[in-house]
Amino acid sequence: MKCINCGTDNKLKDRTANQGRCIKCNHPFAFEPTSMSNVKITDPMFAKAIADISANHTLFFTPKQLLYLLDNRIKAKSASIFGLLFIYLFFNIWAPGFIGGFASFLFGANSFMIVSILFNICFILYLYTKSTSNKTNIKSRKEYARCLQIIGGIILAVGIYAALIIYNSFSLFVIAVLLGMLSIYFGTRQLRPTKFPQEFLFSQNDFQGWLDRWQQINGSILKILPSPNQENRPATVNPDVTVYSFDRLVVCDTATIAQLLIANNFHFENNCAILSITGYPQSIFDTTMQMLRRNPDLKVYAIHDCNPRGIGLVHNLRTNANWFLNSEIVIIDIGLTPRQIIATKRGMFIQSSPESAQAAKQLPEEVRQSLSAEELAWLESGNFVELESFTAQRIIKVLQKGIAGSQNLESDDSSLLLVGDTGNDMYIVQSFG
Secondary structure (H helix, E strand, O other), X not given: OEOOOOOOEOOHHHHHHOOOEOOOOOXXXXXXXXXXXXXXXXXXXXXXXXXXXXXXXOOOEOHHHHHHHHHHHHHOOOXXXXXXXXXXXXXXXXXHHHHHHHHHHHHOOOHHHXXXXXXXXXXXXXXXXXXXXXXXXXXXXXXXXXXXXXXXXXXXXXXXXHHHHHOOOHHHXXXXXXXXXXXXXHHHHHOXXXXXXXXXXXXXXXXXXXXXXXXXXXXXXXXXXXXXXXXXXXXXXXXXXXXXXOOEEEXXXXXXXXXXXXXXXXXXXXXXXXXXXXXXXXXXXXXXHHHHOOOOOOEEEEEOOEOHHHHOHHHHHHXXXXXXXXXXXXXXXXXXXHHHHHHOOOOOOEEEXXXXXXXXXXXXXXXXXXXXXXXXXXXXXXXXXXXXXXXXXXXXXXXXXXXXXXXXXXXXXXXXXXXXXXOOOEEEEOOOO
């Protein structure tokens, strides 16, 4: 493992002999991958993840965004069909020959065939389990599924030939057909265009421990954001400033995303106000709302998680007296929405929980009517996607694209979909990036 301080490559015996420090510069290593269980983290890997999530240390990011990126990097080592087939063919010869050879002393010549059948059953179950695991990435799931299809074909071809020509056994013929068809069926079912829920390979407590250790050894990460600080004390604003207003407002469903956008100067670069539905930043919330209500041409952009709370954000803006009750302002829903996730070909980190399923069934009727049957089914299955699963760079780019695309709402080239009646218009961005 290379030292991130001086670049010296330290072998395990070198790190062990020097108490976990670099043999050249004596800089301590934050991680020792050989002592970690199912997840292997190295110092260069963690350093690169920090650099990538911050766009080479130019953008602020949240700890959870780093968690998502790190999980994706670890899962990125997808399974290889050729490697899996090599293992299958090798052990399909070795297991009957070696294990079957010993078993033949007890069970006779049929031991070779029995061991081969048992091995194929176990390997098919292994591949199927991996292809359905929430801790396996989408690409690897598909590789396991394709391997199931190929192995099913091999079992049909070789098994039927052996049953009819070598063993002349109808029982073996039936077993070969059943195993082969079952393997092909499992593989084909897993290759259907389905958005699979996923789980993290490691717990958030483990990740927080790694983050604390990294900063203890290498110093604070300059671009990582703390938890949003809700200030109850209103800030003093120059009266000359309050006579102005904004043409655009970005409303987030969480203070975390609002803080992320503000920290990265999105409001300055795009001449807009940024608030969260929870009232962040609280110190200037009331003043900002007073300024916004002065502009009858205000456009509001909603950006949120794809979960029941986030999906209800636009409805909340329309019906809450603290926001835009009885107002005819235009609201553009940037996302995330279920239709964006269902339509995208790009893999998203979809999670699922019973709590989200229950909350989806309790959505207001007005919100439910704005969703298709497919979207409702997706939400009521407990599925959800968090904005923090995307990098700050991508969130900013999508938001900028949505603002630019709303300049001429009547244009045929607009990427926005109109939802609602005239005088109470809501537009939905059809694609999230």
